[in-house]
Amino acid sequence: MQATLIDPDRRIVVEAADALFYSRGYGAVGMDAVRDAAGISLRRLYAHFPSKQRLIIAVLELRHETWVSGIRARVDAAPAGRSRLLAIFDYLELCAAVGDYRGCGFINAVGELGDAHPEVLEVARAHKRGFQEYVAELVAQAGADPALAPGLALLAEGSQTTAAIAGSVQPVRDARAAAGILIDAAMPAN
Secondary structure (H helix, E strand, O other): OOOOOOOHHHHHHHHHHHHHHHHHOOOOOOHHHHHHHHOOOHHHHHHHOOOHHHHHHHHHHHHHHHHHHHHHHHHHOOOOOHHHHHHHHHHHHHHHOOOOOOOOHHHHHHHHHHHHOHHHHHHHHHHHHHHHHHHHHHHHHHOOOOOHHHHHHHHHHHHHHHHHHHOOOHHHHHHHHHHHHHHHHHOOOO
16 A cells, blocks of 8 residues: 655645545545645646545555554554553554544545445555554564454454544553453463
């Protein structure tokens, strides 16, 4: 998955579209609204993105890059082992603490656009696979039972959705506590 946002106008458009799509939904936002938010002409907008679907893909690619860099920075700042695994949930809590938190943008996109947009579905699946693989890498680095990885990934995914619905970071904190129990059970005895 790669976002090519070298052109400053392109980046402005994608960031404006991301904010609109995340707050209002993909179907509710037209290209005119994106044009107005980005402050560029409709002609220039369509020069960068000939279709709304191409713009949605670019938004999801930017979200992927933002997610990966954010979570990796949080994990890399944590000490080795258990703390690095729990740092996943620390990052999710930071995300959920934002006032307009609406959950995972990929889940939102698939929920709204679903099978009608197979390319959107594939981008979302690739993002989720990448996260699962990253969790598996962290579990291996911690020396824990590999069976831990899918459970941690599911706790993380579920905590995002539940936090968005609850309007609270508490589900992420609860998931972190549950993850700690699972991690302790999956770590080798000393």
